[in-house]
Amino acid sequence: MVLGFGILGSSATPFARSSSEAKASWCRLIGPDNSKISNRNIRAAAAAPHSRAMRFLGFVSRSPFVANPKRLRFPTSSASMASLPSAANFVTLSRPRLRGVVFDMDGTLTVPVIDFPAMYRAVLGEEEYLAVKTKNPSGIDILHHIETWRADKQQKAYEVIAEFERLGLDRLQIMPGALELCSFLDEKKIRRGLITRNVKEAVDLFHTRFGLKFLPALSREFRPYKPDPAPLLSICSAWGILPSEVIMIGDSLKDDVACGKRAGAFACLLDETGRYNSPEYANVELKPDFTVSSLAQINSLLEENFDLSP
Numbered sequence: 001m002v003l004g005f006g007i008l009g010s011s012a013t014p015f016a017r018s019s020s021e022a023k024a025s026w027c028r029l030i031g032p033d034n035s036k037i038s039n040r041n042i043r044a045a046a047a048a049p050h051s052r053a054m055r056f057l058g059f060v061s062r063s064p065f066v067a068n069p070k071r072l073r074f075p076t077s078s079a080s081m082a083s084l085p086s087a088a089n090f091v092t093l094s095r096p097r098l099r100g101v102v103f104d105m106d107g108t109l110t111v112p113v114i115d116f117p118a119m120y121r122a123v124l125g126e127e128e129y130l131a132v133k134t135k136n137p138s139g140i141d142i143l144h145h146i147e148t149w150r151a152d153k154q155q156k157a158y159e160v161i162a163e164f165e166r167l168g169l170d171r172l173q174i175m176p177g178a179l180e181l182c183s184f185l186d187e188k189k190i191r192r193g194l195i196t197r198n199v200k201e202a203v204d205l206f207h208t209r210f211g212l213k214f215l216p217a218l219s220r221e222f223r224p225y226k227p228d229p230a231p232l233l234s235i236c237s238a239w240g241i242l243p244s245e246v247i248m249i250g251d252s253l254k255d256d257v258a259c260g261k262r263a264g265a266f267a268c269l270l271d272e273t274g275r276y277n278s279p280e281y282a283n284v285e286l287k288p289d290f291t292v293s294s295l296a297q298i299n300s301l302l303e304e305n306f307d308l309s310p
Contacts, residue, residue, distance in 0.1 A: 098306035099241045101185055102232055102260075103214065104250030105196035105206060108270050108295075111173040112251070116140075119164040123157045137280045139254040143197060143225065162199070169202055174210050177295030182212055184299050189310045193217065193235040195248075197225050197255065226255040229263035236263070247306075249298065253284055261286040268292060268301070 103109050120140050121129045132140055146157045185192050194214035196203060203219050206212070216238050218231045225231060236243050243264035250256020251270040260267035269276060269288035276291070290301055302308060 095305060095307045096266075097245055098190060098247060098266075098302060098308055099245040100191040100193065100236070100239055100247075101302075102193040102195055102235055102246060102248050102265070104226075104248075104252065104256045105194055105203065106168070106198055107251040108249060108256070109175055109178050109194070109212075110206065111175055113171040113173070114164055114168040119161060122160050122164070136254070137284070139252060141227070141254060143220065165198060165202060169205055172202075172205065172209060175295055177298075179210070179212070181295050181298055188308045190308065191215075191239055191241075193239075195226055195231045195235070195256075195259065196220070227258035227262065229259055232259050232263040232265060236265075247289075247302075253281060253286070253288070257288045258286045261288075266290070268298065270295065 106112065106114060117129075120132075120142055123142060123146065124132060129140075132145065142157075142161065146154050149157065182192065192214050194203065194217040196218070197220045200219040200221055203217050207214070207217070216235050218225075218234065222231050222234070232246070232248060233243065236246055244266075246260075246263075247266040247268055248256055248260030248263070249268045249270060250260075251272070253269060253276060257267040257269055267286075267288045268290040269292070271277075271291055272293055274293070290305070292298055292301060
């Protein structure tokens with residue numbers, strides 16, 4: 001993860017947002033001429049032991065918020081320094097701290113068993129289903145779509161959805177790698193929560209059947225539900241930690257990744273089949289920070305990219 005470094009009061013606060021912020025921050029460290037950022041500036045700053053840049057690096061090396069100051073890395077070419085296409089060309093500090101993991105349930109912690117296209121067709125009808133699918137390439141938000149329907153039509157839609165979900169509960173299976181991942185998080189003393197658009201009954205059955213416990217575990221009775229960031233922010237508040245110290249893991253771009261990114265958390269997409277490699281998803285607004293094809297890959301992903309210390 002690539003970070004800038006801001007100082008607020010007596011604390012050091014990591015951030016990783018726009019390339020313009022990164023560039024502006026670096027300009028303030030190097031000197032007043034913000035239009036002339038180059039390797040020459042860097043070398044000049046390094047040669048002046050009392051320059052603002054070097055005082056900054058001295059602060060970083062002493063900061064308790066930086067576990068390994070030797071990992072500081074600067075751009076190596078004038079071209080990359082001048083363009084700064086992303087915050088990745090700025091400064092890499094120690095890995096961000098991870099204190100909580102929030103999971104989606106259906107298709108992430110459990111094997112996908114609900115036939116969502118069939119559900120959508122049953123609720124919408126074939127013609128409306130195709131029209132809505134065309135307008136929403138990243139996926140259909142069926143719950144949001146039916147919210148504006150008249151009460152009687154909406155009730156019938158909920159009954160159809162509930163029936164598909166009930167059939168799914170009968171075939172509920174744990175996702176391969178889920179138990180091992182939970183054990184890994186427990187060993188690292190990293191909190192784990194759950195957000196699903198399924199009903200509380202499904203969450204309770206999941207906890208009971210597989211002997212796992214996610215706290216908090218928010219079902220669709222919590223409003224607003226994903227992709228709104230509210231449920232993830234609620235979990236962060238309950239844990240007393242920042243969204244930037246949390247990663248959201250799920251199999252949906254439109255729900256899980258969007259929820260995580262809007263909340264200010266990291267987002268990991270579970271894409272078992274590679275379907276999100278399709279060109280139709282190339283221009284989605286919110287993209288995941290990481291993509292995996294199985295839960296078994298997440299242990300090493302977390303160890304390589306985050307500080308997992310208690």
